[in-house]
Amino acid sequence: MRKSAIESLLELDRRRETFELPPLATHLKHTIHAYxxxxxxxxxxxxxxxxxxxxxxxxxxxxxxxxxxxxYKVFYRITSQNIEVFLIRHPYQKPLD
Incomplete structure (x- = not known):
């Protein structure tokens, strides 16, 4: 995962914290990797x-x-047989430009 994808996960956890929900980033990261x-x-x-x-x-x-x-929306690309995850977005986050 790129730094931007990790930042996406941290942003999701900060957002969840405002709703008093437990963090999800680690589980989400493992689920995306398994996918x-x-x-x-x-x-x-x-x-x-x-x-x-x-x-x-x-x-x-x-x-x-x-x-x-x-x-969740997961944005990725394939580079020389590797998967590079760029962003992870919650379904209710504002759309990207």
């Missing part, structure tokens, strides 16, 4: 392509559910 580990990229590339101002043009977005919550 990508289970994918066979030779057969299918998950998610849809997205374009976000000031971010690389080859980004894709997948929805990953954690428990019963609405799915």
């Amino acid at each position: 990508f580990q289970e994918q066979d990229f030779t057969f299918h590339i998950p998610g849809q392509q997205v374009i976000i101002h000031k971010l690389p043009v080859d980004l894709r977005m997948v929805f990953i559910s954690i428990g019963k919550s609405a799915p």
Whole structure:
């Protein structure tokens, strides 16, 4: 995960703290890692392509559910057989430009 993705997770936990909810970042990080580990990229590339101002043009977005919550948006790209996660957004966060 890139530094920006880690910052996304920390921002989500700060937001949860304002609602007196327990932190979720570690569990979310492990769930995202497990999701990508289970994918066979030779057969299918998950998610849809997205374009976000000031971010690389080859980004894709997948929805990953954690428990019963609405799915989180995970923005990633594939670089030389590696998965690079850029951002993680809560479903109710403001949209990115």
